[in-house]
Amino acid sequence: MKVVIGGASGLIGSELARALRARGDEVVPLVRGAGGVKWDGRSVPAGAMDGADAAVNLAGASVAGKRWNAAYKQQILESRVASTRAFVEAMRAARPRPKVLVNASAVGYYGGRGDAELTESSPPGADFLAGVCKAWEGEAQRAEELGVRTVLLRTGVVLAREGGALKQMLPPFKGFVGGPIGSGRQWMPWIHLADEVGLIGWALDGAVRGPLNAVSPNPVRMKEFAQALGRALHRPAVFAVPALALRLVMGEMAEVLLDGQRALPRKALDGGYRFRFPELAAALADILG
Secondary structure (H helix, E strand, O other): OEEEEEOOOOHHHHHHHHHHHHOOOEEEEEEOOOOOEEOOOOOOOOOOOOOOOEEEEOOOOOOOOOOOOHHHHHHHHHHHHHHHHHHHHHHHHOOOOOOEEEEEEEHHHHOOOOOOEEOOOOOOOOOHHHHHHHHHHHHHHHHHHHOOEEEEEEEOEEEOOOOEHHHHHHHHHHOOOOOOEOOOOOEEOEEEHHHHHHHHHHHHHOOOOEEEEEOOOOOEEHHHHHHHHHHHHOOOOOOOEOHHHHHHHHHHHHHHHHHEOEEOOHHHHHOOOOOOOOOHHHHHHHHHO
16 A cells, blocks of 8 residues: 655654554655655645555644644644645545545544543534634545545544653653642543554554544543553652643643543444553553553
8 A cells, every 4th residue: 555644754643654664555754854755734746646545644733832822823723724635635636546535633623521422423612623623624524525535533642652742741740740730530532652553554444434533442531640640650640730820831722631522432443443552551551661
């Protein structure tokens, strides 16, 4: 299989490229720097999509890249919509066209919903990130008009040794001042990087289409996550980060951490995907060694 990957130098993209090559697939990485086909996130170079069997678009400005202001919120939105539009237009011009597009999205699609169990059929939320996800997915779904099977990968918090959210959480715990964020009662829809990549491969190879929640089947509350991380590091997990302090430091972006979603991977489970790390303790043990 020949697979074009947008955002191939990122945490998920680089691991996906490695996994696909390991199983014998040809990978065409689209990157901003060296190490692949250079692109700017707005237009796929001519011919890059020709002859590809599949495309995976993971590009987009980091939600946690900086404090949100009007300009950065616009960048978060436009970077996702523009890269997705570029992929669809490149597929429109490709001969032959790819048969499948796996396009990134996020569980932020559902907004903050308390204890409600959220599956792929749950309605969207009404906050900023929900709006971003709706626009993002709407752009990707245009590929269906071209006869391209389209998967909308609604990802949770990806846990990995190499980076991501866990890397930012480790310093306070290692300094014996770690703990839950806010009340600790909000749900944390997490997934091990190995299962994030595994689900993308499963989506490329199978028949699934539409939304696909890329989360563990066992979400935990923030307090449980902090306690599990403390145990894995042999550190206490009692120093909570007050919601007010988080809002002062992070602004509107803090609501992403304070709300959470109890998202479940209903389609993956019903479709027979077997999670390598369905339980948090085992996932953290694997990552932290």
